[in-house]
Amino acid sequence: MTMNNQGRPSAAGDAGTASAHPTFTGNKALQIEEPLIFEFGRPETSGVDLPEPKKVKSRLGGLARKDAIGLPGLSEPEAMRHYVRLSQKNFGIDTGLFPLGSCTMKHNARLNEKMARLPGFGDVHPLQPVSTVQGALQVIDTLAHYLKELTGMPAVAMSPKAGAHGELCGMMAIKAALEARGEGDRKVVLVPESAHGTNPATAALIGFEVRSVPANADGTVHVSDVKAALGPDVAAIMLTNPNTCGIFEKEIVEISKAIHDAGAYFYCDGANFNAIVGKARPGDLGVDAMHINLHKTFSTPHGGGGPGAGPVVLSERLAAFVPYPFVTADKAFALVEEGGQLAKGQKPFGRMSAFHGQMGMFVRALAYMLSHGADGMKQASEDAVLNANYIRASLADLMSLPFGNQPCMHEALFDDDWLKNTGVSTLDFAKAMIDEGYHPMTMYFPLVVHGAMLIEPTESESKASLDLFIATLRDLALSAKRGEVDRFKAAPYHAPRRRLDETRAARNPVLRWVKPAPYAEAAE
Amino acid sequence: MRYLPLTPEDRTDMLAKVGVASVDDLFANVPKAKLVKGLANLPKAKGELEVERILGAFAAENISASEVPFFVGGGAYKHHVPASVDHLIQRSEFLTSYTPYQPEIAQGTLQYLFEFQTQVAMLTGMEVANASMYDGSTGTAEAVLMAHRVTKRSKAILAGNLHPHYRDTVETLSRMAGDTLVSLAPNPGDAGADLKAVAAAIDSETSCVVIQTPDVFGNLHDLTTIAKKAQDAGALLIAVVTEIVSLGALTAPGAMGADIVVAEGQSLGVGLQFGGPYVGLFAAKQKYVRQMPGRLCGETVDAEGRRGFVLTLSTREQHIRREKATSNICTNSGLMCLAFTIHMSLLGESGLRKLAAVNHANACDLTDRLADVAGVTVLNKTFFNEFAIAVEGDGAKVVEKMAKKGVLAGVPASRLWPKDKALKGVILVANTEVNTDDDRAAFVAALESSL
Numbered sequence: 006m007t008m009n010n011q012g013r014p015s016a017a018g019d020a021g022t023a024s025a026h027p028t029f030t031g032n033k034a035l036q037i038e039e040p041l042i043f044e045f046g047r048p049e050t051s052g053v054d055l056p057e058p059k060k061v062k063s064r065l066g067g068l069a070r071k072d073a074i075g076l077p078g079l080s081e082p083e084a085m086r087h088y089v090r091l092s093q094k095n096f097g098i099d100t101g102l103f104p105l106g107s108c109t110m111k112h113n114a115r116l117n118e119k120m121a122r123l124p125g126f127g128d129v130h131p132l133q134p135v136s137t138v139q140g141a142l143q144v145i146d147t148l149a150h151y152l153k154e155l156t157g158m159p160a161v162a163m164s165p166k167a168g169a170h171g172e173l174c175g176m177m178a179i180k181a182a183l184e185a186r187g188e189g190d191r192k193v194v195l196v197p198e199s200a201h202g203t204n205p206a207t208a209a210l211i212g213f214e215v216r217s218v219p220a221n222a223d224g225t226v227h228v229s230d231v232k233a234a235l236g237p238d239v240a241a242i243m244l245t246n247p248n249t250c251g252i253f254e255k256e257i258v259e260i261s262k263a264i265h266d267a268g269a270y271f272y273c274d275g276a277n278f279n280a281i282v283g284k285a286r287p288g289d290l291g292v293d294a295m296h297i298n299l300h301k302t303f304s305t306p307h308g309g310g311g312p313g314a315g316p317v318v319l320s321e322r323l324a325a326f327v328p329y330p331f332v333t334a335d336k337a338f339a340l341v342e343e344g345g346q347l348a349k350g351q352k353p354f355g356r357m358s359a360f361h362g363q364m365g366m367f368v369r370a371l372a373y374m375l376s377h378g379a380d381g382m383k384q385a386s387e388d389a390v391l392n393a394n395y396i397r398a399s400l401a402d403l404m405s406l407p408f409g410n411q412p413c414m415h416e417a418l419f420d421d422d423w424l425k426n427t428g429v430s431t432l433d434f435a436k437a438m439i440d441e442g443y444h445p446m447t448m449y450f451p452l453v454v455h456g457a458m459l460i461e462p463t464e465s466e467s468k469a470s471l472d473l474f475i476a477t478l479r480d481l482a483l484s485a486k487r488g489e490v491d492r493f494k495a496a497p498y499h500a501p502r503r504r505l506d507e508t509r510a511a512r513n514p515v516l517r518w519v520k521p522a523p524y525a526e527a528a529e
Numbered sequence: 530m531r532y533l534p535l536t537p538e539d540r541t542d543m544l545a546k547v548g549v550a551s552v553d554d555l556f557a558n559v560p561k562a563k564l565v566k567g568l569a570n571l572p573k574a575k576g577e578l579e580v581e582r583i584l585g586a587f588a589a590e591n592i593s594a595s596e597v598p599f600f601v602g603g604g605a606y607k608h609h610v611p612a613s614v615d616h617l618i619q620r621s622e623f624l625t626s627y628t629p630y631q632p633e634i635a636q637g638t639l640q641y642l643f644e645f646q647t648q649v650a651m652l653t654g655m656e657v658a659n660a661s662m663y664d665g666s667t668g669t670a671e672a673v674l675m676a677h678r679v680t681k682r683s684k685a686i687l688a689g690n691l692h693p694h695y696r697d698t699v700e701t702l703s704r705m706a707g708d709t710l711v712s713l714a715p716n717p718g719d720a721g722a723d724l725k726a727v728a729a730a731i732d733s734e735t736s737c738v739v740i741q742t743p744d745v746f747g748n749l750h751d752l753t754t755i756a757k758k759a760q761d762a763g764a765l766l767i768a769v770v771t772e773i774v775s776l777g778a779l780t781a782p783g784a785m786g787a788d789i790v791v792a793e794g795q796s797l798g799v800g801l802q803f804g805g806p807y808v809g810l811f812a813a814k815q816k817y818v819r820q821m822p823g824r825l826c827g828e829t830v831d832a833e834g835r836r837g838f839v840l841t842l843s844t845r846e847q848h849i850r851r852e853k854a855t856s857n858i859c860t861n862s863g864l865m866c867l868a869f870t871i872h873m874s875l876l877g878e879s880g881l882r883k884l885a886a887v888n889h890a891n892a893c894d895l896t897d898r899l900a901d902v903a904g905v906t907v908l909n910k911t912f913f914n915e916f917a918i919a920v921e922g923d924g925a926k927v928v929e930k931m932a933k934k935g936v937l938a939g940v941p942a943s944r945l946w947p948k949d950k951a952l953k954g955v956i957l958v959a960n961t962e963v964n965t966d967d968d969r970a971a972f973v974a975a976l977e978s979s980l
Contacts, residue, residue, distance in 0.1 A: 031835075042644050042874050051880030053611055055962065058886040061893035066911035068749050068780050070882075075651050078877010081613055088617045088641070088871055095637035097625035105627055112532055113625050116577050121802075122615075125588025130601040131804030132940045133592070134932045140590030141803045147587075154570050166663035166805060169847070169857045177705050206847035206857035210674075211705040215852045253558035283568060285559045308618070308864025309638035310628040310660070310824065312806030328701070343697060344947025355701030359604055359666035359694035359793075360804025368584065375583060378574030381530050383565075387552045388535050391543055394555055398547045412547070412555045436633070445631055450848070467534035468543065495832070500633035503832035507632075510829035510841040514818065516657045517647040 036501060039090040043518045046077025052084050075520070094501040095309070096444045102466060102474050106416040106447040106459025107201075107249060109279055109301035111389075114376065117305065117369035126368045131360035135340055141364065142338035148371045149332070152297060152318055155382070156278075157288025160324035162317045163331065164362035168276060171296025171315025172207040172243075174357055178294055178319060178326040179241050179270045180211060181354035185326075191240035191269065197226050199250060199451045201274060204243040213240060220453045224250035224408035224418075228259040235267040245274035246290075247281065249451040250408060251393065251416040251459065261291025270294065270322065278302045279463075280390055280415035283383025293320040299363070303370035314363035314370070329356045388464035389415040392471060396460055399475045403482040407454045415463070421456025429485040431456040433493035436504060440497045441477045530574060592937065594801055598968035598975075602915045602959025603745070603940035604665070604692050604771045605804065606796045608884075609963055614798045614871045618864055628860065632839040633831075638863065639838035642826035645870040652776050652873075653790040654783025655812035660824040661861040662809030665793030666698040669739060669769055671822040671856055672789045672811070673699050676737035676765045677708065678820050678855065684734045689713035690723045690744035692771055693945040699739070709734070715946060717908050717917050717955055720748035724755050731762045737789075741769040742782070745945070746957065747912040749779065756786030765789060772796055773810065774961075775913040777885030789813045797876075798868030808865035819845060822856035884962060888914035892960035895969045902973060904980050908955070915959040917942070920980060924956040930979035936971050 031038045063069065079087060096103070103110035121127060129138055149161045162178070165171040176194075183191050194208040199220040208215050218234050221227050226244060242264050246254045254260065264271045273287050273295040279302040287295050299314040300307045307313065319327065330342040331353075341347065343356065377385060390413075397417035401410050405422035421431045435445030435458075447459040462471060484492055497503065535543075540552070549555060556564065575583070594607045601607070618624065622637060629635030629642075642660045649658035662668035673685045685703065687696050687710065696712055703710040711730050716723045727738050738759050742750040756766040768782035770792035782790045792810040795801075799808055813821055819842065827841035847854040876884060892914045896907045899918065909916040918939075920927055925941035932938070942955035960969070 039640070041640070041647075043647065046874065046877060048878035051877045051883070052613075052875035053880045053884070055880065055883045055887055058883070058890035059894055061890045061897070063889070064893055064896070064909070064911050065778060065889070065913070066749050068751060068911070070776070070778060070780050072781075072784065074776075074781075074878050074881070076648060076873065076876075076878040076881060078880055079874050081611070081875065084871060084875050085613055085617070087874070088623075088867075089620065091637040091640055092617075092620040092622040093637065094634070094640075095622035095626050096631070096634040097622045099621035099625045103627065105630070108627055110625075110627055114532060116580060118619065118624075120581070120584045120588075123585065123588035124593035124595060125591040126584075127800055127802055128593040128595055128607075129591045129803045130594055130599075130607065130801045130937070131605055132603050132944060133594075133601050133937050134929055136929065137592040137932055137937065138803065140587035143590070144584075144587050151571060154568055166667065167858070167860045169859050170663060170667070173857060177701070180705055201859075202846075202848040202851045202854070203857050203859050205852035206850070206854040209852035209854075210857050211702070212707050253556070255558040255560075258560055258563070281556075281559070284556055284565055285563055286565055289563045289565075306624045306864070307627050308624055309626045309635070309642075309867065310863030311860040312663070312862050312865060313860050314806075329697070342944070342947070343693075355704065356694060356697035357667075357701065358664055358698050358805075359692065360664075360807075363805040364803035365806050372580055372584060375572070375575050375580045376532065376577070377530070379568035379571035381533070381574040383568075384530060384533060387555075388533055388540075390555050391535070391540060391547070391552055394547045394549075395543045412549070412557065414555075435631070439631065439634055444634065447630075464533055464535075468536075468539040470534075497633050501636050502633045502835060502837040505632045505831045505837045505839050506829045507839050507841065510827040510839045511844070514825070514841055515828040516643075516818070516825055516841075517650050518643070 050078040052081040106461040111463040112465040113306040117372040157286030158318035160319040165315040167313035168298040175294035195242040241270040247414040251413040299370040305369040314366035392462040416461035436496035654781025656815040658812035664807040668791040668809030680736040682736035684709040735764040746917040747915040749911040752785035777881035798872030808862040936975040
């Protein structure tokens with residue numbers, strides 16, 4: 006067996022050996038097959054001890070549930086084992102490098118978890134008297150201050166619950182501002198072809214029409230194309246910066262000027278804000294509204310798909326339209342809700358959701374910010390960008406770069422041109438990365454690049470970690486070029502599951518467990 | 530900088546590999562004049578101990594629910610969460626994972642989502658459920674949009690006793706989208722009148738009616754008649770549940786004919802967290818599955834024929850359909866789903882029913898005690914664990930006085946309907962399994978001395 010320079014075996018072990026010795030259970034040592042709770046839990050079992058209810062006259066008014074629900078229960082040891090086993094079938098940032106471009110998977114500090122669980126934050130109710138939650142309101146106010154400073158914007162809406170919800174908030178503020186100045190008939194929103202799918206979906210959701218702006222050969226949007234698309238019917242542009250190709254839009258100031266000259270607003274998708282924190286401020290670049298994915302930029306854990314948090318910073322032009330509720334700080338911290346006292350000129354456009362936003366995420370993000378400080382956040386951006394460029398430079402001779410070998414921001418974008426005629430696709434390549442112990446990069450996005458592979462290492466990775474990752478990708482790339490198709494086509498070999506049939510899942514959707522028919526019935 | 534692994538030497542070596550002289554060369558696309566000079570108004574990095582002190586001081590300024598007799602509800606509820614729930618959701622592989630885009634190494638997330646979807650469908654009495662929404666209120670707004678898609682109509686009718694925050698969330702989106710909305714007036718005392726008003730408002734333009742049960746004042750509703758009335762007019766019934774524990778005691782909305790059920794799942798596993806993150810539950814009839822917003826997890830097989838799970842029906846979603854997507858949502862409340870599903874699994878059917886029974890009995894006990902308090906009227910004929918009382922004068926002042934006496938007594942209606950003078954003396958009072966006999970005695974004593 007050959008070893009690579011890290012002292013690890015460089016070739017996969019003999020897969021035949023394992024499959025020649027099937028186990029009775031289907032388990033493979035620590036890799037344990039786990040049934041659904043519905044297949045081993047019992048409705049009469051409970052892992053929670055509860056007191057006997059008092060004897061009372063029911064006030065359920067004839068609406069008491071009569072039928073069985075069918076919910077299984079687990080004892081505490083059964084539940085512990087079930088969920089621990091499930092967790093072992095998951096990849097997380099604590100497991101290894103998670104280079105999911107545009108999703109930004111960086112270290113999740115446990116201090117932040119500890120802080121969010123302080124009873125003064127985790128165990129306070131959104132509607133208890135304001136006098137009893139002064140500290141919680143101060144957290145919101147302090148976080149708002151950080152966000153405004155880091156973005157150079159005068160106002161922030163804290164309540165949106167995720168990035169896409171923040172987009173909706175920003176676009177609603179723009180719509181409200183247009184209506185307030187009597188130009189509600191501006192119906193068009195410019196969206197670059199390379200934009201996140203949430204941008205056109207958000208614009209359409211509140212009645213805007215989407216007009217596409219081309220992506221150019223250098224991966225950026227040109228001010229000339231923006232000018233060509235502008236007209237008196239244009240309400241706004243939705244532009245991501247740094248963009249989804251991992252490039253900072255160098256004509257950004259000219260673009261924002263053109264937009265404003267045309268009487269429209271500049272919405273910036275802030276999904277990639279983590280690349281420029283402490284380096285550049287959207288407010289200085291002419292942005293009117295930008296959501297901030299707290300989970301991406303300020304590292305609140307994303308727990309298998311959520312929660313996120315999407316506060317929106319707003320320029321002077323839009324500051325009046327911050328939705329309910331918001332915190333004000335005079336002698337004490339107060340919460341302005343519907344019907345509350347508004348300062349002169351404030352015109353909240355409504356409410357985005359019940360209560361005050363993702364407070365748990367606010368505490369985590371603030372803990373991150375305090376830990377890093379202004380100096381550390383700047384360093385984090387620089388390291389994230391340096392790490393991405395190091396990967397780009399180290400793979401440029403083997404993998405193809407759609408926009409040439411120019412510096413990137415926090416993520417390096419490759420395409421599949423280099424895989425031409427190898428019989429290996431981007432998807433195959435990604436699945437082979439799984440066997441090597443890595444979460445694959447983002448694939449097939451941005452859509453403007455064929456077979457895109459978007460790699461974002463973040464600042465969390467050490468040089469040693471990057472070197473092993475680069476060595477692994479080089480080994481895979483050379484293997485693909487040598488025509489070792491089996492290593493890719495049938496990958497992954499070593500994951501808890503081999504490749505899953507997604508077409509079957511979509512054609513014949515099975516979205517819940519259903520009790521199997523009794524044997525006799527099934528046999529008919 | 531304890532979170533940053535690169536050393537100065539690493540940075541020098543890496544810059545050389547990249548072929549640039551300094552890191553600022555990598556930011557060359559940023560106009561020079563726009564580079565940040567410094568952030569004078571923000572502090573420098575702090576050690577772990579310092580951060581704990583700063584945030585600990587903020588936290589100490591709040592009164593937490595476990596410290597005092599606690600009766601605040603109104604869409605978020607204080608329940609006891611078993612210790613194992615929080616331990617399990619902090620497992621690294623759950624906590625630090627992302628959306629399961631690579632199903633072969635995300636079976637943990639996908640299987641719990643599949644189990645969650647099944648539990649939600651069972652609990653609500655519906656055929657299918659999605660992998661969650663941000664929360665109950667945004668789920669309700671999405672349900673209205675879904676009803677518009679299904680019926681190809683654009684007028685929604687909101688019952689007066691829908692939580693005002695939910696109403697406002699729906700109203701904001703509807704107004705922006707240019708849809709029509711009929712919002713009825715609240716009616717705490719005569720709950721039946723609210724449904725009558727909804728029924729009277731239904732016409733041939735109506736896409737859906739939105740009714741909460743238990744409603745925001747705690748009243749329970751039999752939705753059977755209104756469901757039929759709506760459906761006969763070609764509209765959908767959207768049932769909203771803000772206290773999911775109630776479904777351990779009450780007939781499921783699905784069994785009463787609901788087309789879509791939206792609920793807040795915060796009560797199970799999630800905790801109060803000053804309003805978020807919470808978890809929106811969203812269930813519907815099978816025939817509407819392709820019009821549902823949000824993520825869906827589905828069962829399939831792998832290349833060796835073994836059962837496995839994947840995200841599915843994504844052709845409805847924004848990353849494929851862009852401006853034609855069912856919704857702009859590109860996430861769910863993954864970790865909160867996990868907390869919910871673990872707590873639900875620990876309870877099981879027998880545990881949930883008992884939990885619901887304890888909640889109901891405790892609330893009944895408090896209304897019985899209040900029957901003897903002069904100047905206080907319980908407004909409800911029916912309720913689960915929350916009910917409304919009317920006092921003379923300003924309910925908010927009474928709640929504030931009770932807070933000073935160490936009892937967090939409930940939600941003054943003026944907090945939710947600031948302009949509705951008729952509700953000035955109304956207070957919503959919730960009672961769960963965490964409330965003891967002593968708590969209820971303290972409530973009554975504090976109330977009597979605050980009137």
